[in-house]
Amino acid sequence: MVQPSNSAYLLGGLLGLFLLVPVQMAQTPASMCTPLKTLNDSLSQRRRYMKHNFPINYTIKVHHNEIFKVSSISKMRLLVEGLDELVLQRLWFQVNQGVLKKIIRVLPERHPSRPYTARLESRFRDLEGVFVQAHPAEVFQQELPETIQDTWDRLTEEPERVPPSSWRYASPKTLLDNLCYTMRCLFRECFASTEAQQDYCDVSHQRKGKKKRLKLKS
Ligand SMILES: *[C@@H]1O[C@H](CO)[C@@H](O)[C@H](O)[C@H]1NC(C)=O
Numbered sequence: 727m728v729q730p731s732n733s734a735y736l737l738g739g740l741l742g743l744f745l746l747v748p749v750q751m752a753q754t755p756a757s758m759c760t761p762l763k764t765l766n767d768s769l770s771q772r773r774r775y776m777k778h779n780f781p782i783n784y785t786i787k788v789h790h791n792e793i794f795k796v797s798s799i800s801k802m803r804l805l806v807e808g809l810d811e812l813v814l815q816r817l818w819f820q821v822n823q824g825v826l827k828k829i830i831r832v833l834p835e836r837h838p839s840r841p842y843t844a845r846l847e848s849r850f851r852d853l854e855g856v857f858v859q860a861h862p863a864e865v866f867q868q869e870l871p872e873t874i875q876d877t878w879d880r881l882t883e884e885p886e887r888v889p890p891s892s893w894r895y896a897s898p899k900t901l902l903d904n905l906c907y908t909m910r911c912l913f914r915e916c917f918a919s920t921e922a923q924q925d926y927c928d929v930s931h932q933r934k935g936k937k938k939r940l941k942l943k944s
Pocket residue numbers: 763766767769770916917920
């Protein structure tokens with residue numbers, strides 16, 4: 727049997743101390759890294775399944791708040807002073823749950839991208855389960871900052887009550903690109919080691935990356 731060593735107690739004590747200090751930048755719990763990487767792996771096939779299997783320029787109707795990009799995150803951080811990462815992470819789950827649902831809804835039963843999308847959604851749900859488990863329940867009852875609550879309410883509104891001006895059209899590939907880039911920004915502790923120099927929350931970084939890819943393609 728394994729006896730807890732002195733150093734384990736010491737570590738526990740240090741962690742306890744750490745928890746007493748209010749932490750502005752909530753860390754991504756380590757337990758989330760495996761499901762995050764699994765989802766990240768699935769997302770690497772998004773071009774094949776979300777572009778090639780769809781008609782050219784195919785778009786689906788989404789709420790404008792569902793166009794949730796890295797720049798949306800920067801904007802919210804500017805708008806709400808001291809915005810907790812955890813709040814943004816919760817919003818990320820809320821937004822992308824809706825996005826995945828909308829993509830699945832347009833896919834007929836036998837569409838070649840359907841199994842892929844279903845798998846993606848199931849991995850997303852697994853991740854959400856780990857996320858919820860990794861935090862005390864009170865965290866999810868905490869009041870949200872007004873702007874965020876507002877966004878949240880609009881996302882969960884009955885579709886009939888959404889004003890027509892709030893709808894946007896986006897391709898499934900673009901929506902999954904957003905999901906992927908914002909995931910790497912909001913849970914960056916789990917993605918940091920692979921590319922130490924990359925700041926996944928830096929919008930200009932991403933543009934550069936895109937340009938490079940375009941050049942490689944031509
Ligand atoms: C995430 O996926 C990309 C490919 O889409 C890969 O380059 C990167 O190494 C992956 N990151 C992790 C942490 O698995």
